[in-house]
Amino acid sequence: MAAPAPKSVLFVCLGNICRSPIAEAVFRKMAMDAGVADKWRIDSAATSTYEIGSSPDHRGQACMKKHGVPMSHVARQVTKADFTSFEYILCMDENNLSELNRKANLVKNYTAKIELLGSYDPQKQRIIQDPYYGSRIMWLASTLW
Numbered sequence: 001m002a003a004p005a006p007k008s009v010l011f012v013c014l015g016n017i018c019r020s021p022i023a024e025a026v027f028r029k030m031a032m033d034a035g036v037a038d039k040w041r042i043d044s045a046a047t048s049t050y051e052i053g054s055s056p057d058h059r060g061q062a063c064m065k066k067h068g069v070p071m072s073h074v075a076r077q078v079t080k081a082d083f084t085s086f087e088y089i090l091c092m093d094e095n096n097l098s099e100l101n102r103k104a105n106l107v108k109n110y111t112a113k114i115e116l117l118g119s120y121d122p123q124k125q126r127i128i129q130d131p132y133y134g135s136r137i138m139w140l141a142s143t144l145w
């Protein structure tokens, strides 16, 4: 009997240096711990060109190191081919979702299921917010308004 086709998932956020490389690294560790890593193609990408070529954000790297999750990634932008070569494209917020759907609609016969990663959260936290400016700036903003 032929082996089933590998499953595939692409995690996407705005810059591919914070949320999506962490999601990729954690998912890969979960697959490895479950003994099914060889059955998955796992990657991450950006909707934007902001950080192409960059390593993951230092805060995320520190967090992954603290929790023993290997993370190694070079930021890239999502490509037309991704919309037909990945079974799932899972993103972080509504901006990512609308941008991905806009890009997908430029691809003839795209097959990827484009969803919010948070839609799988048992605690129903659908949106994974962009941490780029950190909580301090949000605190500052809250003191100003």
Ligand SMILES: N#Cc1ccccc1-c1cc(NCCCN2CCCCC2)c2ccccc2n1
Pocket: 014, 015, 016, 017, 018, 050, 051, 130, 132, 133
């Ligand atoms: N944009 C926005 C934005 C809005 C709200 C919260 C966060 C962000 C934000 C900003 C970033 N880079 C600074 C602006 C980049 N430049 C914007 C104008 C074009 C030239 C590039 C990020 C970089 C990597 C990952 C996530 C990021 N997220």
